[in-house]
Amino acid sequence: MDDKAFEPKILGFLCNWCSYAGADLAGVSRLQYPANIRIIRVMCSGGISPHHLLHAFQKGADGVLIGGCHIGDCHYLKGNYMTMKRVKFLEGLLQFAGYDPRRLRLEWISAAEGLRFAEVVREFTDQIRSLGPAPTFEAVPGMDAHPSEAFSGRGEFMA
Amino acid sequence: MDTKIKSLLLEGRVDGFWGYRTMNGFPFPRLFTKENANELEPWRPTVARYPVLKLLLREMRMHSDRTYGVLVRGCEERGLRELFKWKQLEPDKVVVVGQACSRELADCCECRQPFPDLLDYGEPAAPVTQSRKVDALQAMAMSERRAWWLTHMNRCIHCHGCRDVCPVCFCTECSLEHRELVSGAKLPPDSSFHLVRAVHMGGRCIDCGLCEEICPARIPLRSLYKEVNRLVEEIFDYRPGVDEGMSPFTFPGDELLLPTG
Ligand code: SF4
Ligand code: SF4
Ligand code: SF4
Numbered sequence: 039m040d041d042k043a044f045e046p047k048i049l050g051f052l053c054n055w056c057s058y059a060g061a062d063l064a065g066v067s068r069l070q071y072p073a074n075i076r077i078i079r080v081m082c083s084g085g086i087s088p089h090h091l092l093h094a095f096q097k098g099a100d101g102v103l104i105g106g107c108h109i110g111d112c113h114y115l116k117g118n119y120m121t122m123k124r125v126k127f128l129e130g131l132l133q134f135a136g137y138d139p140r141r142l143r144l145e146w147i148s149a150a151e152g153l154r155f156a157e158v159v160r161e162f163t164d165q166i167r168s169l170g171p172a173p174t175f176e177a178v179p180g181m182d183a184h185p186s187e188a189f190s191g192r193g194e195f196m197a
Numbered sequence: 198m199d200t201k202i203k204s205l206l207l208e209g210r211v212d213g214f215w216g217y218r219t220m221n222g223f224p225f226p227r228l229f230t231k232e233n234a235n236e237l238e239p240w241r242p243t244v245a246r247y248p249v250l251k252l253l254l255r256e257m258r259m260h261s262d263r264t265y266g267v268l269v270r271g272c273e274e275r276g277l278r279e280l281f282k283w284k285q286l287e288p289d290k291v292v293v294v295g296q297a298c299s300r301e302l303a304d305c306c307e308c309r310q311p312f313p314d315l316l317d318y319g320e321p322a323a324p325v326t327q328s329r330k331v332d333a334l335q336a337m338a339m340s341e342r343r344a345w346w347l348t349h350m351n352r353c354i355h356c357h358g359c360r361d362v363c364p365v366c367f368c369t370e371c372s373l374e375h376r377e378l379v380s381g382a383k384l385p386p387d388s389s390f391h392l393v394r395a396v397h398m399g400g401r402c403i404d405c406g407l408c409e410e411i412c413p414a415r416i417p418l419r420s421l422y423k424e425v426n427r428l429v430e431e432i433f434d435y436r437p438g439v440d441e442g443m444s445p446f447t448f449p450g451d452e453l454l455l456p457t458g
Contacts, residue, residue: 088396089378096389123432123445130428131395134334134421135388136343173343175387177351 046100046166048159050077051086055113056148057105063152071156072163075103083107083144084117088128091142096175101141101166103158108146118146140165141172199237201294201317205266206234211292213256214266215249226252240318244302248407250276250364257286266292272306272405274313275438276364279403282443285367297321306406307423310439330420331427346388346421352414353385359408359418360394365401365437372397391418395425400444402426403437 052058058079064071080086083106094102104125106118121144129139143165145158205211206229217224218236226247229237253267269277274295280286295312297319303311307328312321334342360366360373372378372393379390402422409419430436433445 089372089393092389092392092396093378096387126432127399127428128396130432131392131425133339134342134424135346135392136339136341138339175389175392177347177385177388 044167044171046074046163046171047098048075048101048103048163048166049094049099050075050103050105050159051080051083051090052077052103052105052147053083053107053113053118054079054081056107056111057083057145057155059149060105060147060151060155063149064155065152067152069152069156071159074163074166075159082112082114082117083121084112084114084119086121086124088124088131091125091128095137095141095172098172098174100169100172101143101162103162104142104144105147105155105158106144108148111148137173138169140169199239202229202266202268203234203237205292205294206231210264211266212260212263214268214292214294215253215256216268217243217245228252228256240296242296242299242319244299244305246270246405246407246410248362248364249273250280251362253291254280254285254364254367257290264290264292266294268294268296269313270296270298271308271310271312272403272438273364274315275310275403276405278438279365279401280367283365283367294318306404306419309404328420328423330417331423334420334424346391349414349416350388350391351385353390353416354414355381355384355386355390356413358411358413359416362407362411363398363402364405364407365398365403391416391421395421398422399425399429400433400435400446401437 052061061077083104086104091102104121106121107113109118112118125142125144129142132142133139143162147155147158202214202216206214212230214229215226216229216237218227219238224243224245226249249267250273253265257265274293277286277291277293281288293313293315294317295315297312297316298308300322303322303325307325307330309324309326311324334345337345357373360371373390374381378393379386402425404423404426406419408422409417412418426437429445435445437444
């Protein structure tokens with residue numbers, strides 16, 4: 039697929055108190071940013087389960103942006119600490135399963151940072167554009183040959 | 198195993214004991230009571246592994262007033278600790294007798310603690326701290342690794358065996374059966390089935406490897422969960438079944454617990 043034909047689909051999970059307000063500010067300030075992002079407003083970035091993030095990829099997102107309040111500014115005191123660790127965990131898991139963790143991005147964006155929001159969306163869209171469409175979670179035909187069981191480690195005791 | 202366990206039973210310290218009895222040359226899990234205590238055999242090392250914690254859990258849910266004993270390996274002791282933390286079992290209702298795993302089993306499991314802290318039988322084998330299988334996977338290029346996993350996961354028959362055998366899978370509702378998360382209609386399920394479960398095992402998996410051992414499709418699940426555990430340790434500084442305290446994934450901390458049952 040050539041770069042021009044590919045328009046990344048990006049899903050944004052933005053926390054109600056900071057990042058969503060930041061996006062709102064970008065809107066009312068008439069700041070330009072790519073229209074590739076669809077936004078879901080959540081009460082706290084800490085409420086985003088890794089399941090939601092996986093599901094976004096499962097449903098065809100090419101990139102997922104998570105926006106939360108800056109550390110120390112969480113309305114629920116420590117929600118964003120949780121977000122930070124969970125995202126790191128999921129990045130590691132995706133990497134190990136062979137999916138590029140750069141498709142997941144966590145940013146702290148405050149209600150006053152409309153400019154920053156527009157910038158992040160622009161940057162992230164460019165990055166996903168250069169990464170190309172996300173691979174699916176499904177095996178493609180030809181991938182179903184039985185691989186070597188060298189790592190399986192079983193069988194040693196199963197005569 | 199005969200004398201120690203027999204005295205537990207005859208002295209009435211436990212109402213039942215989950216041990217093993219040889220059948221057709223193989224050890225099988227068996228519930229011993231006062232009545233069949235004479236069938237207990239001397240302890241001997243074995244590489245046979247069973248989901249004894251599942252058997253124990255089931256038995257204790259049926260008879261919550263009784264006290265049970267169980268012969269545990271290192272991973273089973275870790276599993277018990279998690280079940281206590283998650284209030285699935287009561288510590289004062291479980292009496293533990295520990296057995297060490299052989300050198301060859303520890304190597305096969307790449308086990309970091311192939312013996313329980315409370316050791317009654319066997320010689321403790323040296324821990325295996327590095328996973329050759331995980332290292333080999335990490336050494337691959339990302340796309341190669343994806344192809345490798347997909348080739349394996351593509352054989353999944355969606356039988357839920359990996360979940361059903363897992364000693365620390367005890368939820369009454371399972372996200373793997375949630376239609377919005379995992380499509381039940383697709384065979385094989387896409388790899389999100391395995392990733393959803395891997396996410397759910399974060400902070401809980403005690404690295405027993407039963408999921409891999411039971412999988413009829415021979416999917417090398419243990420390597421996936423070994424990496425999950427490595428990440429949890431690196432990011433949350435927590436080792437399930439070894440460290441004190443609840444899973445770091447519980448939020449807000451230990452106020453949040455799953456319902457029992
Ligand atoms: S993981 Fe394997 S070696 Fe480790 S305690 Fe369990 S059975 Fe033994
Ligand atoms: S190794 Fe598999 S069966 Fe054992 S605790 Fe982890 S996920 Fe469950
Ligand atoms: S046990 Fe194996 S085949 Fe069955 S659901 Fe789990 S991974 Fe798939």
